[in-house]
Amino acid sequence: MRSLRQAVVTGLGAVSPFGLGAAPLWSAVRQGRPRFDAYAPSSDDLPPLPPLLGARIEPFNAREILGRKGLRAVNYESRLLLAALLEASRAAGIDNEDYPPTRRGVFMGTRRAGLDDYVRFHVERLVWGPERVSPTRGPNTGFNAPASHAAIRYDLQGPNLTFSSRGCSSIDSIGHAADWIALGRVDLMYAGGIDCLSYPVARDRSLDAPANEPPRPYDRRRQSAVPSEGAAVLVLEDEQIARVREVEVLARVETWSTAFDPEDPARALSRCLQGVEADAVVASACGDRRHDASEACAIAQTLGEIPVCAVQGCTGDWEGASGALQLLVATHALVHQVLPPTVGFEEQDPDLPELSLRATPTSMPLRRVVATSVTPSGRASALTLVRD
Amino acid sequence: MKINDIDNQIKEIAEEVLELDPEELVGDLHLADDLNVSSVIRLEFLVALERKFGVRFDSRIEGVQRISELVPMVETLLQAPKS
Amino acid sequence: MRPPRTVVTGLGVLSSVGVGLDAFWSAVQAGTVGTGPITRFDASELRASQAGELGPLDDGAAFERQPPGRFQRATRLAVTAARAAAQDAGLDVSAVADRAGVVMGVVVANRPGLESAYSRLYEHGAGEQRLATHEVALVSEAPAIELGCRGPVMVLPTACAAGNSAIGFASDMIAAGRADVMFAGGADELSPAMFMMFAQFDSFSQDVVRPFDAQREGLILSEGSAVLVLEAEHHARARGARIYAVVGGHGNFADAHDMTHPHPDGLGARLSMQAALADADLRPCDVDYVSAHGTGTPANDAIEAKAIRDVFGAHTDVLPVSSIKSMLGHSQGAASAIESVACCLAIRDGLVPPTMNIRELDTQCPIDPVAGQVRRHRVDVALNNAFGFGGNVSCVVFARP
Numbered sequence: 052m053r054s055l056r057q058a059v060v061t062g063l064g065a066v067s068p069f070g071l072g073a074a075p076l077w078s079a080v081r082q083g084r085p086r087f088d089a090y091a092p093s094s095d096d097l098p099p100l101p102p103l104l105g106a107r108i109e110p111f112n113a114r115e116i117l118g119r120k121g122l123r124a125v126n127y128e129s130r131l132l133l134a135a136l137l138e139a140s141r142a143a144g145i146d147n148e149d150y151p152p153t154r155r156g157v158f159m160g161t162r163r164a165g166l167d168d169y170v171r172f173h174v175e176r177l178v179w180g181p182e183r184v185s186p187t188r189g190p191n192t193g194f195n196a197p198a199s200h201a202a203i204r205y206d207l208q209g210p211n212l213t214f215s216s217r218g219c220s221s222i223d224s225i226g227h228a229a230d231w232i233a234l235g236r237v238d239l240m241y242a243g244g245i246d247c248l249s250y251p252v253a254r255d256r257s258l259d260a261p262a263n264e265p266p267r268p269y270d271r272r273r274q275s276a277v278p279s280e281g282a283a284v285l286v287l288e289d290e291q292i293a294r295v296r297e298v299e300v301l302a303r304v305e306t307w308s309t310a311f312d313p314e315d316p317a318r319a320l321s322r323c324l325q326g327v328e329a330d331a332v333v334a335s336a337c338g339d340r341r342h343d344a345s346e347a348c349a350i351a352q353t354l355g356e357i358p359v360c361a362v363q364g365c366t367g368d369w370e371g372a373s374g375a376l377q378l379l380v381a382t383h384a385l386v387h388q389v390l391p392p393t394v395g396f397e398e399q400d401p402d403l404p405e406l407s408l409r410a411t412p413t414s415m416p417l418r419r420v421v422a423t424s425v426t427p428s429g430r431a432s433a434l435t436l437v438r439d
Numbered sequence: 440m441k442i443n444d445i446d447n448q449i450k451e452i453a454e455e456v457l458e459l460d461p462e463e464l465v466g467d468l469h470l471a472d473d474l475n476v477s478s479v480i481r482l483e484f485l486v487a488l489e490r491k492f493g494v495r496f497d498s499r500i501e502g503v504q505r506i507s508e509l510v511p512m513v514e515t516l517l518q519a520p521k522s
Numbered sequence: 523m524r525p526p527r528t529v530v531t532g533l534g535v536l537s538s539v540g541v542g543l544d545a546f547w548s549a550v551q552a553g554t555v556g557t558g559p560i561t562r563f564d565a566s567e568l569r570a571s572q573a574g575e576l577g578p579l580d581d582g583a584a585f586e587r588q589p590p591g592r593f594q595r596a597t598r599l600a601v602t603a604a605r606a607a608a609q610d611a612g613l614d615v616s617a618v619a620d621r622a623g624v625v626m627g628v629v630v631a632n633r634p635g636l637e638s639a640y641s642r643l644y645e646h647g648a649g650e651q652r653l654a655t656h657e658v659a660l661v662s663e664a665p666a667i668e669l670g671c672r673g674p675v676m677v678l679p680t681a682c683a684a685g686n687s688a689i690g691f692a693s694d695m696i697a698a699g700r701a702d703v704m705f706a707g708g709a710d711e712l713s714p715a716m717f718m719m720f721a722q723f724d725s726f727s728q729d730v731v732r733p734f735d736a737q738r739e740g741l742i743l744s745e746g747s748a749v750l751v752l753e754a755e756h757h758a759r760a761r762g763a764r765i766y767a768v769v770g771g772h773g774n775f776a777d778a779h780d781m782t783h784p785h786p787d788g789l790g791a792r793l794s795m796q797a798a799l800a801d802a803d804l805r806p807c808d809v810d811y812v813s814a815h816g817t818g819t820p821a822n823d824a825i826e827a828k829a830i831r832d833v834f835g836a837h838t839d840v841l842p843v844s845s846i847k848s849m850l851g852h853s854q855g856a857a858s859a860i861e862s863v864a865c866c867l868a869i870r871d872g873l874v875p876p877t878m879n880i881r882e883l884d885t886q887c888p889i890d891p892v893a894g895q896v897r898r899h900r901v902d903v904a905l906n907n908a909f910g911f912g913g914n915v916s917c918v919v920f921a922r923p
Contacts, residue, residue: 097640098647120458123480124781153775153793162658166633172715173637177644181567181718183489186482189719190781190911193629194658194679199912202778208789211776211914212687215677217659223676227691230698236797251636255653308700310620311675313667322620322672428663430675479782482722 058229058240058304059293060436062143062286063379064135067366068106068279071116072138076283076366076376077383081412083392085365087265087277094250096174103253104262106279106367121204126168126191129200131282132159132245136201139241143286144298147206150239150288156209158228159198160221160244162371164213167249168192197245197282209237215371218335218342219309219424219432220244221283222374226307226434228287238292243284244372252278266338266368267395268361269347269406276337279367283375285382302382302436305419313429316341320349320423320431327435329357329421331390333381336361337368338395341427344403349431350423351404358415359406360384364395377422378434385417385438440517445492446510452491453506456484470504492517525697528769529758529923532611532751533863534603534707538574538744538850543610546860547867550846551896553878555730557742557851562712569721571728573712574744574851587668594632597660599747599856600709604665607705611751611763615670615703618757623673623701624666625691626749627684627708628855629910631677632656634713661709665749673701681910682815682852684708685748685859686918690772692752702757708859709747716743716854723782725819731852732879733816733845734823734887741817744851748859750866766866770903770919771801777913784821788829790915791815795833795905798917802903806834809841809919810901811874813861814889815909816845817852826907827887842899844892848878858908858916865904865920874899 063073068086070076079086089102113122113130117137122130136157169192175184190196195213202211210231214224221244228242256278267273293300306327312319332350336343343361350359362380363369369376384390393408418438425431450464457476470476476484481504488509489495494516503509535542538556539549549556560573581590581598584605590598604624608615615622632655639651658677666675674695678687685708692704720726720743727739758765775793777785784791799806815826831838846864853860864875877891902922909915 097643123456123458123483124477152778156776169630169633169715170636170640172718173640174644176714176718177641179490181714181721182495182569183486184718184722186479186486186722189715189722190479192633192715192719193681193911195681195910195912195914196781199681199776199781199914202776202913203780206778208776208778208793210774211680211778211912212691212774213679215658215679216662216675217657227694230694234694251653258650258652309674309676311623311663311666311672313663319672428659430659430663477780479723479780 056233056235057290058232058287059290059300060285060302060382061288061293061298061300062139063382064139064142065283065379066108066131066134067281068108071111071134073379080362080365080380080391081389083365083394085265085394092248092250092253096178100253100257103257104277105248107248108280124187125200126196128164128245128247129197132197133201133204135282135284136241139284139286149296152206152208154209154237155207155239156211156237157198157201157207157241158212158224160214160224160371160374161194161246162215162217162220163246163252164194164197165192166251170251216430217426217428218370218373219430220371222422222424222432222434223309225285225378229304229307232287232289238289240287241284242287244375245282246280246370246372248278248280265395266364268336268338268364268393269343269400269403270396271398271400273338273340273343276339276368279369281369281372281376283372283379285378302385302438305435305437307434309432311429316345316425316427316429316431317348319429320346320425321353323431323433324349324353327421327433329419329435330417331358331420333377333420333422334359334361335373335377335424337363345425346423347403347406350406356407358390359408360391361393364393374422374424381420381422381436384420385436388417389414442510442514445513448491449506449509452487456487467505467507526754526756528693528696528752529755530750530766530866531753531758531763532607532613533866534606534610535748535860535863536576536599536603537746537860538576541576550849550864550875551873553876555849555878557730563714568714568717570717570726572742574742576745588664593660593664594635594655595711596631596709597664600626600661601665601668603707603747603749604669604705607749607751608669613751618702619670619672621673621701622671622703623675623695624662624671624705625676625678625688626661627678627680627688627859628658628661629681629684629710630713630716631658631661634711637714665705680914681912682854682857683908683910683914683916684855685857686906686908686916689750689862689918690774690916693769696752696754702754704752705749706752707749708855710854710856711745712743727818730879731818731848733818733848733877734884734891735880736882736884738818738820738823740819742851744853746853746856746860748856748863750862765923767869767920768923770804770921771798772918773797773801774916777915779913781912784825784909788825790913791826791829791909792832794915794917798919802919804903807837809903809905811868811904812841812843813865813904813906814843814845815907816847818847824886827889830889838889842874842892842897843889844875844877846875858906861906862918865906868901868904869920869922872898872900
């Protein structure tokens with residue numbers, strides 16, 4: 052039985068290596084046009100890094116998008132999130148009069164938010180002394196800064212949480228936001244994820260043998276994930292209010308589940324997928340050997356022959372924001388009835404079950420799409436969107 | 440350093456840290472009342488001045504809200520013998 | 523069908539006044555102040571002299587499946603508290619592994635260890651410290667591995683409201699039928715970065731924490747962890763578990779005002795307290811004890827007292843409101859988890875913890891702070907407040923089972 056209150060998706064927003072907005076991101080993903088390049092994040096007072104293959108967000112004029120004032124105390128990743136959130140809000144046609152401030156909130160997923168500022172805060176101490184570190188940087192060292200900045204800037208007085216569960220972070224933030232809407236605690240939620248390829252992340256990656264070619268999800272020759280960055284936000288609102296507002300309902304959140312199994316991550320994902328019905332999967336495979344193997348096994352075992360798209364073959368690894376990216380793509384897939392290709396997959400891995408992957412965008416009837424996420428540490432989450 | 444140079448450099452930093460255009464920086468401005476500067480941005484501004492001039496404000500900086508008051512304070516600190 | 527109620531069946535705590543449930547609770551009853559000079563690192567450069575420290579950590583017994591040396595301190599504190607809570611609950615997780623989860627609240631979590639690594643990198647241009655050990659998710663994964671939990675495993679890094687956020691999340695997981703058992707709490711260690719941050723906002727007290735005092739100067743940072751075993755009531759009853767309290771409800775509204783200052787009218791605090799009571803189906807006059815956020819900063823305490831008065835009206839006159847941060851200091855992501863433990867024990871024993879170090883109650887804080895001495899007082903309902911930077915607020919209601 053469907054409960055009275057249901058969370059529906061009515062707006063999307065993103066900032067990605069393909070530019071500002073959900074449209075350029077969807078366009079690149081749909082066409083399978085990746086944008087990997089070699090570059091190195093820098094930090095004034097730390098040793099330079101060797102160029103690293105990755106996908107980077109082009110510098111953008113935050114003042115132009117977010118307004119001229121009040122950005123000094125807002126760190127880079129929070130600006131990205133604010134831009135994505137603003138776009139999603141406009142796309143959903145949200146008028147501040149539709150929802151009182153206490154009925155709107157924000158849940159964000161992130162793995163690394165604040166990491167870059169934490170490190171820079173410490174380095175400022177080494178350079179300038181503890182009395183002359185930047186006062187605005189301190190609060191930006193926290194994981195919760197992006198969601199907090201969003202609440203402050205857009206007067207979101209309702210629920211505000213930040214979730215961190217590695218690659219599952221933003222599937223979990225979105226799933227939990229849908230729960231809160233269904234419980235009637237809130238009517239409108241901005242839910243999504245944010246993670247950036249900062250100096251400390253790039254430095255860590257550079258200590259492994261970094262990828263020398265773009266990612267190959269599920270492919271026999273896959274080496275490792277290729278770093279990337281992005282922010283993606285979904286507008287979730289109560290279905291009945293959305294109908295009254297006469298806004299287009301893009302999709303409805305049907306199920307969310309999360310599990311943990313450190314011995315066998317595939318088993319954790321299989322548990323999340325028990326009983327899930329779907330016409331396609333937007334998967335989290337990123338070209339990492341163990342990650343992709345776990346996901347392929349769980350999908351094949353529980354969902355059988357189902358069309359699969361591993362979007363991070365095109366975008367690179369969005370870490371804690373990858374779930375929001377996948378669900379943004381899943382929403383577009385439902386709206387356009389098109390499953391994007393899996394960029395980078397060419398050759399079946401004989402050790403993995405065969406998945407139904409496409410080399411080109413494929414039109415197909417899609418009513419339900421499930422986004423899956425699994426991590427080598429044993430986490431798994433899955434969220435199903437349905438277009439009624 | 441001449442007073443004028445100090446004044447100009449303070450204004451340059453004010454533009455950057457306080458997110459102001461040069462035409463907004465005229466007259467004897469009060470950070471909180473005229474420019475709507477929050478307390479944390481005021482602190483950021485003071486730290487930026489300390490870094491720029493290599494000085495350290497003491498407790499007399501508490502409550503200082505006017506850019507015009509900052510110029511003589513910086514000048515005095517710059518003239519003080521380095522301890 | 524009504525969703526199952528969430529009950530508290532086990533408690534584990536590591537605090538600056540005592541490690542272990544009995545040590546902690548007797549120290550709180552005695553009004554022991556656990557803050558003192560900073561020894562965990564060289565603080566001579568920092569504008570702070572005091573901290574609440576745990577002392578040497580004896581956590582070997584808590585780790586059965588993983589080498590503790592692999593983990594940063596916050597993760598080790600989390601595992602130790604989780605192990606203690608599981609033992610206190612007498613719970614064999616293996617019987618419910620798929621239906622058992624872990625959720626932890628943190629502020630800095632495993633990041634403080636990066637500071638020495640980046641000092642080496644800055645000074646010598648080299649350093650091979652990897653990020654893997656600093657991964658925040660480990661604060662929940664390591665306890666989950668130790669205890670054998672295979673359900674929802676999550677970290678909620680919601681600033682200083684995090685411990686309560688975790689308890690709220692856990693009770694939601696149980697109410698939604700997503701888990702039968704959740705280990706919920708918080709853990710954090712001390713870091714020079716947080717000392718630098720609060721020093722710039724002039725937030726520190728240089729001697730002791732004096733919540734609600736007219737001359738209060740500020741907070742003192744501390745480290746610690748606490749984990750509560752939360753269970754679906756039917757699950758706890760079926761195994762005959764001792765039940766400390768029911769998690770009646772929780773509320774989460776943001777200040778949406780400023781990164782470092784609370785809303786001047788205590789907006790998020792008031793809304794979150796009211797929402798927690800409504801969620802618990804209780805009226806303000808049903809509350810017998812408020813465990814205040816009570817950091818000891820001039821802004822927090824006055825605004826919190828005002829918000830409490832707004833919510834409780836005339837009932838405030840007979841409502842004990844105390845802050846154990848006067849003894850422990852502010853243990854960041856662990857703070858409200860530890861205070862939740864205190865709420866459960868207040869219900870069990872009919873004792874309200876004191877607020878220590880008050881010399882003269884601030885007239886701006888018209889509440890009964892239970893100054894100086896533990897008070898015998900029946901507690902059927904306790905409300906726990908937690909507020910954080912960024913305007914994160916979370917309030918939780920505990921009730922007699």
